[in-house]
Amino acid sequence: MRGSEPDSRDPATRPTRIHVVSDVHGNTEALARAGYGADALICLGDLVLFLDYADHSRGIFPDLFGKENADRIVALRTARRYDEARAFGRELWAGRDRNTEILGAVRKQYAELFAAFPTPTYATYGNVDVPTLWPEYARPGTTVLDGERVEIGGRVFGFVGGGLKTPMNTPYEISDEEYAAKVEALGPVDVLCSHIPPEVPELTYDTVARRFERGSTALLEAIRTTRPRYALFGHVHQPLVRRMRIGTTECVNVGHFASTGTPWALTW
Numbered sequence: 001m002r003g004s005e006p007d008s009r010d011p012a013t014r015p016t017r018i019h020v021v022s023d024v025h026g027n028t029e030a031l032a033r034a035g036y037g038a039d040a041l042i043c044l045g046d047l048v049l050f051l052d053y054a055d056h057s058r059g060i061f062p063d064l065f066g067k068e069n070a071d072r073i074v075a076l077r078t079a080r081r082y083d084e085a086r087a088f089g090r091e092l093w094a095g096r097d098r099n100t101e102i103l104g105a106v107r108k109q110y111a112e113l114f115a116a117f118p119t120p121t122y123a124t125y126g127n128v129d130v131p132t133l134w135p136e137y138a139r140p141g142t143t144v145l146d147g148e149r150v151e152i153g154g155r156v157f158g159f160v161g162g163g164l165k166t167p168m169n170t171p172y173e174i175s176d177e178e179y180a181a182k183v184e185a186l187g188p189v190d191v192l193c194s195h196i197p198p199e200v201p202e203l204t205y206d207t208v209a210r211r212f213e214r215g216s217t218a219l220l221e222a223i224r225t226t227r228p229r230y231a232l233f234g235h236v237h238q239p240l241v242r243r244m245r246i247g248t249t250e251c252v253n254v255g256h257f258a259s260t261g262t263p264w265a266l267t268w
Helices: 028-033 060-065 067-078 082-093 098-116 131-137 176-186 217-226
Strands: 017-021 040-043 121-123 142-144 148-152 155-160 191-194 230-233 243-246 249-253 264-267
Touching: 028 098, 060 067, 060 098, 067 082, 098 131, 148 176, 155 176, 176 217, 191 217, 217 230, 217 243, 230 264
Parallel strands: 017 040, 040 121, 121 142, 155 191, 191 230, 230 249
Antiparallel strands: 017 264, 148 155, 243 249
16 A cells, blocks of 8 residues: 555564544545555545534535525534524424435445555544444445454554534433443554544643534543553644643644645655
8 A cells, every 4th residue: 555656665664554544524526635655545534524613515415405505504503502493493404304315425425435544454433423324334444443453564553433412412422431341452552543642631621612522531441551652532623732642642633624624644
């Protein structure tokens, strides 16, 4: 997967290079290029684009209900008027088959996004993903991991997917207890990969949305006790701090791939 030109160097001596993306949110074109020059791609979830908060004309919601209604739902959510946002959503969905329409739109996005994954890809779920659909679209060469480990280039990577419960009620939000059990199941790893960040204010605050996203205390405790070399995550699109050290662990928000189109690279 290092590109079109063969690599003549001895595989035993050349460095290993991994590209990491998160919060793809429908950017299929950039995803198809994300593995170029790397030995493997890691995707930390949020493949689906339900509603683009920067461009309200993009996503499943405006495709179904139009930009004007998308403008309103974003304004309500941004103002933290979640009850009003939910009531407005119920009005829009009245008389329609919500599950069928949303799953149909998600399936269309997944067909394109999973086809763009290079080989090999190691992926976990984001909070807006629908895990039950992934087995239908994950092709040979794409390994889906959640509460599981894999060795890449002699280093052990642990993966924890999904998010924690919020008023947004996105598709893959789970309890703190269930999330902590997945973190504990990993044990010590060299690289801890998750969709959401550890519960650290600088890493969870979104400077554009002007709110704290939910981070995980279980991830923070695992970082402090097992001391992985890296903790990689996404979820917070415009974080106050993108990178910081906790003890000996380098914590990195790998970026809002939907807007940057650029993977974060790890080489050793």
